[in-house]
Amino acid sequence: MPQGTFCNTTPIGTEDELKALLGDKGGAQYYEEMKELDVDSDAIAALLEKTCQSRIRTWLEICAHCGMCADSCFLYRVNDRDPKQVPAYKIQSTLGELVKKKGKVTNEFMRHCVDVAWSQCTCCNRCGMYCPHGIDMGVMFSYLRGILNSQGFVPWEMKIGSGMHRVYNAQMDVTTEDWIDTCEWMAEEYEEEWPGLEIPIDKEDADIMYTLNAREPKHYPEDLAEAAILFHLAGENWTVPSTGWEQTSLSMFAGDWAACKMQVESVYNAIEKLRPKRVIGTECGHAHRATVIEGPYWAGREDGLPPAPYIHYVEWVAEALRTGKIKIDPEKKIKEPVTLQDSCNYVRNHGLAKATREIMSYIAEDFREMGPNREHNYCCGGGGGFNGIGKYRKERNKALQTKRDQILATGCKLVIAPCHNCWDAIRDLEEEYEIGIRWSFLKPLLIKMAIVPDHLKLPEE
Amino acid sequence: MIAFLTGPMLWVSLLVFFGGLTVRAVMYVRGLSWQLDRVAYKPHMARGLRGAVHSIRMWLIPGGTYGWRQQPFMAAGFFLFHIGAILLPLFLIGHQELLQMAFGFSLPTLPSSVADTLTVLAIIGGLMLAIRRIALPEVRILTTTYDWFILAISVAPFVTGFIARLHLGNYDFWLTCHILTGEAVLILAPFTKLSHIVLFFMSRGQLGMDYNIKRGGAKRETAFPW
Structure with missing residues (x-):
């Protein structure tokens, strides 16, 4: 079967198609169809020719196979240091092979790539910081996802999401x-x-x-x-x-x-x-x-x-706290120990570690850092779509242990997570491992702590 | 034989080495694309280059990065080998004599005790890198025959050169081996993973630019904490 009813190379175009795909509970039929999906090697070869240029080709070629990336990857560490979770191995055995074989690969290989690209990498980009050559495997996995997607090889929830x-x-x-x-x-x-x-x-x-x-x-x-x-x-x-x-x-x-x-x-x-x-x-x-x-x-x-x-x-x-646009009532500052989740997407990848720490200095009396933190922090465990894919729930729950242990080491019972993905992952880790923590976005905390200016107060009864 | 190897063959080797690596570097830069890499190189060139220099510099300093500090054994093996691999070919007195003969000028030379020490340390560094490949499962799974070949051919000039220097066995034989393996490294460099001799700077610099242009360079008050 070249193209399935649900699993195919055509993106979702209409509400009806989307509802039909949603109706395939858990993607049961979808994943069955994926097993039969044809691989258009010529199309992959053409795509690679066009888009796999200097940067990625060089990364794949000069990787010294030194394994320094291994320890940088939280998925490698949390999965009992399984050598198959070494970032360089993961990318060389998927994208590396695909490039080497110029797209002449089997359906089985493509499905293996799907598993690796969506359940063994959250595109947190931490490995790139630890590679002497500056090889960013998160970037390459994101690129691989694009190739897989173009061939219809994408987890069910991801197809729904982009639909x-x-x-x-x-x-x-x-x-x-x-x-x-x-x-x-x-x-x-x-x-x-x-x-x-x-x-x-x-x-x-x-x-x-x-x-x-x-x-x-x-x-x-x-x-x-x-x-x-x-x-x-x-x-x-x-x-x-x-x-x-x-x-x-x-x-x-x-x-x-x-x-x-x-x-x-x-x-x-x-x-x-x-x-x-x-x-x-x-x-x-x-x-x-x-x-x-x-x-x-x-x-x-x-x-x-x-x-x-x-x-x-x-x-x-x-900025609002610094300029006094929002003032915090000192009595209402967070008294208990509190820790902070650094989101990979705006901390490692956009340098905002200082902003969140400035906020903590205004609102928390006992702020405790996770270790490692800032640019070097670990992914929450559910990034890059990992949270949302039912097929990989077991692997995702295992991945959450990294954040669980980081939080436990701080001794805090309250975690501030100004990121939806991180917030979800931390909620799920509490559900899964019951370590007795609470988690929150900033907004509800700030409202509880802010001083309300007189002109905005409710008129006295 | 030795006259040929240190004459025309040396010329060819150096030409392939410098020419080939220059081509690799130029091709790398030409192949960069702001759309594909999703990095706006040109509009933020100055900030990008600062990021590139910082990224390269930190990784060239022993213990300069989190990665080096967390893996002291790898760092030691790496620096011991690479310091020798850069200094010895350039500043060894024997090499300078060749240069003097060929071009009529020479660079400063290393005192022989320093050169000997660097050679031994480079060989030890190479051995450490080899030990990692055998001992660590996370490196073993990555290691291919090709990796062993690259490591062997890179360490070979030091071993053969040092044997010749100590006059162990047949001097001419070991000297020939030394020159052959040394020239093999020069000739292979542009076509193999040895191309990292220049591509390290390209790739390392590119990621530094990426972080400084797109991934927070305008937001961070301090340089990226490699």
Whole structure:
């Protein structure tokens, strides 16, 4: 069977196709079809010829096979130092072979590549920091995912995820109508408690345009309300766009580069339409990676920058605390020991370690670092799409032990995780290993601690 | 034989070595692409180059990076071998005599005691790298015959040269072996993993640029903590 009903090389194009794929519970039929899927070697060869250039070819060629990357990989360490988890081995035995054989590989080999690319690498990029030659295997695995995707070899949830972006311009089925309703609902819901609270939609020339993760309007709309409250407290002139509000990109995890481009352009179009002074994204790591770091390249922007200055939520919070736009009640600072999860996507890969630590200096009395931390921190255990793939749940749960042990070593019971993926992974590790911790985004903590200026207080009864 | 090897053959070897490696470096840079690599090299060139230099520099300093500090055995083997591999071919008195004969000029030379020490240390370094390949499962799984060949051919000029220097056995035989293996390294360099002689600087520099241009260079107040 060359092409399956669900597992095939055609990306999801319509809502009906998406619903049909979702109807295949757990991807049972999908993965059966994948076993029969043809491999178009010529197409792979042509793609490699076109896209596998200097950087990656050199990386594959000069790898000295020294194994220094082994210890840098949390998946190698947590899986009892299995030599098959050495980053260099993982990439040489997959992408390396694919390049060597010029795409002349079997279906079985492709499925093996799927397993390695999505369950043995979270694209955290830590190995690149420990390779003397500067070989970044996270970058290469992301590239491999793109090749696999182009041949229809992609985990079921990843195909759904990028299909969501293609159909709804969001990682979940949140339509423009749903989104606007949620904004209005949240503003009404919290207005009583916060007089004057607004969620302004499509306001032009605002100081701030806010973008977020579709999970927020879909599952945790209070997160949106919290963002609104904090902007309100800080007296910011802000807005959200009616379209182009979704900052995430599951298509990046899927290696569906065309969908990545479509998604990020929807955000950039909103920026160009509303002309905000700057854009602030929510507490999400991969959303920042997708829209601020990689996005400009998908959209073909030669300067490598989004159309307006685009910062992560933690940068805004650090600034608001520094400038006194938000003041913390010293009585309400976090007294218990608290630790912080560094998201690979904006700490290692965008240098924001200082912002989160500045925040901690304002809000926590006993902040304790994980070890290692900052640029050298380990992935939460669920990055790069790992959290969301049912087929690899066992491997993901094993991977969580790294973060579990890092947290336990701090002695903290509270973990601040300003990243959706990390937040999920830490929630799941508590569920799996029951170590008695709590975890939180920054927003709810800040609202509890912030001093409310008199003019924003509820009128006395 | 020796006259041929130190005459025309030396010329050919040096030409292939320098010419070939120059071509590799130029090809590498020409093959970089801001779209494929997703790094806006040109608009942020100055910041990028600072990142490249920093990235290269830190890895050239023993103990300069987290990687070197965490793996002292590898670091020791690496630096012992590479320090000898760079200094000895360039500044050995015997090599300078060849240079003087061929071109009429020469570079400063190493005192023979220093040269001997560096040679022994380089051989020890090479052995340490070999031991890792055998002893560590994470290195063993990666190691191929090709890796052994590269390691052997790289260490061979030191071993043969040192035997000749000590006048053990047949001097002419070992000297010939030394020149042959040395020239083999020069000729093979552009076509094998030995091309890392220049491609290390390219690749290392590229990742430094990547981090400094795209991955936080404008946000970090300090240089990237390699």
